[in-house]
Amino acid sequence: MSSHISTKAAIAGITIEPCIFNAAGPLCVTKEELEAIGSSHSGAIMTKSCTFEPRPGNPEPRYYEDALGSINSMGLPNLGYMKYAEFSSEMKKYRKPYIVSVAGLSLQDNIEIVKYLGQFKDIDAIELNLSCPNVIGKPQVAYDFDASDEMLREVLKVNKHVLGVKLSPYFDFAHFQQMAGVLKKHKLAFVSCVNSLGEGLFIDADAEQVAIKPKGGFGGIGGDYIKPTALANVRKFYELLDRKVPIVGVGGIKSGRDAFEFILAGATAVQIGTEFMRSGTACFARVDAELKALMKEKGYSTLDDFRGKLKVL
Numbered sequence: 001m002s003s004h005i006s007t008k009a010a011i012a013g014i015t016i017e018p019c020i021f022n023a024a025g026p027l028c029v030t031k032e033e034l035e036a037i038g039s040s041h042s043g044a045i046m047t048k049s050c051t052f053e054p055r056p057g058n059p060e061p062r063y064y065e066d067a068l069g070s071i072n073s074m075g076l077p078n079l080g081y082m083k084y085a086e087f088s089s090e091m092k093k094y095r096k097p098y099i100v101s102v103a104g105l106s107l108q109d110n111i112e113i114v115k116y117l118g119q120f121k122d123i124d125a126i127e128l129n130l131s132c133p134n135v136i137g138k139p140q141v142a143y144d145f146d147a148s149d150e151m152l153r154e155v156l157k158v159n160k161h162v163l164g165v166k167l168s169p170y171f172d173f174a175h176f177q178q179m180a181g182v183l184k185k186h187k188l189a190f191v192s193c194v195n196s197l198g199e200g201l202f203i204d205a206d207a208e209q210v211a212i213k214p215k216g217g218f219g220g221i222g223g224d225y226i227k228p229t230a231l232a233n234v235r236k237f238y239e240l241l242d243r244k245v246p247i248v249g250v251g252g253i254k255s256g257r258d259a260f261e262f263i264l265a266g267a268t269a270v271q272i273g274t275e276f277m278r279s280g281t282a283c284f285a286r287v288d289a290e291l292k293a294l295m296k297e298k299g300y301s302t303l304d305d306f307r308g309k310l311k312v313l
């Protein structure tokens with residue numbers, strides 16, 4: 001009796017089923033971790049953001065979570081871009097998109113990395129992480145609109161893959177407008193919103209100290225704390241990019257209901273970071289089942305039935 005309910009999504013001709021997969025960073029650094037994602041219900045395999053050189057990352061503790069979310073200052077621990085290219089052929093057996101997150105520490109690094117990845121046909125897409133340091137003393141690339149424009153222009157010149165960007169969160173309508181203006185100048189396959197909310201601080205009142213070691217305790221915030229910001233960014237970019245560019249929603253998703261809200265705001269697919277860190281690969285099947293149950297309750301059978309159809313008062 002129950003009609004078939006599908007949580008399938010497509011981005012630039014790539015099928016993502018379910019529309020739920022891992023966010024770049026948590027538990028996707030090593031080959032074993034990527035294989036665990038491959039074997040799970042995740043709709044795609046996303047790698048840790050890779051840099052030109054392998055990096056050990058910052059001193060520990062560099063991740064901490066409480067009931068409402070997480071703080072991290074990992075320092076981009078990763079195996080270096082060549083390893084993530086090399087893994088691509090082995091990831092093919094999981095029959096789901098393999099997406100390499102790229103976070104070169106300079107424009108030149110990103111050009112080199114993206115050019116190199118172009119030789120690997122088993123890489124399905126690239127997510128260019130713009131929440132990265134630029135010049136010391138200047139904001140990260142995503143908060144420097146001219147640098148973002150130049151980065152996209154130069155990287156897209158050498159790119160051969162489906163390529164999207166991962167943005168930092170914005171908090172001001174003027175900034176949304178400015179970034180959307182930059183994005184519109186380039187041909188992007190998708191836009192992922194949002195990266196960690198920058199430079200927060202967790203304090204342990206009992207110990208009278210910070211929760212993580214790097215940078216005096218400052219770090220990127222994820223989880224429940226950032227969901228309203230993430231939803232706002234998804235909604236704004238969905239509108240400002242004229243509903244034409246697929247938006248990937250990320251930030252505080254831990255249930256099917258959360259995923260539903262992001263899709264209602266306009267997301268084509270969603271990623272899970274902090275909740276994946278907390279509960280492991282089981283979260284993908286659970287969130288998908290919860291999303292399907294909610295869709296059934298509401299009489300929806302595909303994501304298109306409600307994507308972007310958020311009502312305003």
Ligand SMILES: Cc1cc2nc3c(=O)[nH]c(=O)nc-3n(C[C@H](O)[C@H](O)[C@H](O)COP(=O)(O)O)c2cc1C
Nearest residue numbers: 023024025049129194195196222223251252273274
């Ligand atoms: C431990 C950790 C490492 C992360 N590393 C990356 C990264 O390498 N590249 C990236 O684009 N985002 C990274 N992020 C940000 C997540 O991909 C995600 O955008 C953010 O955590 C918000 O989602 P969440 O609320 O589900 O955690 C990291 C987040 C965490 C918690």
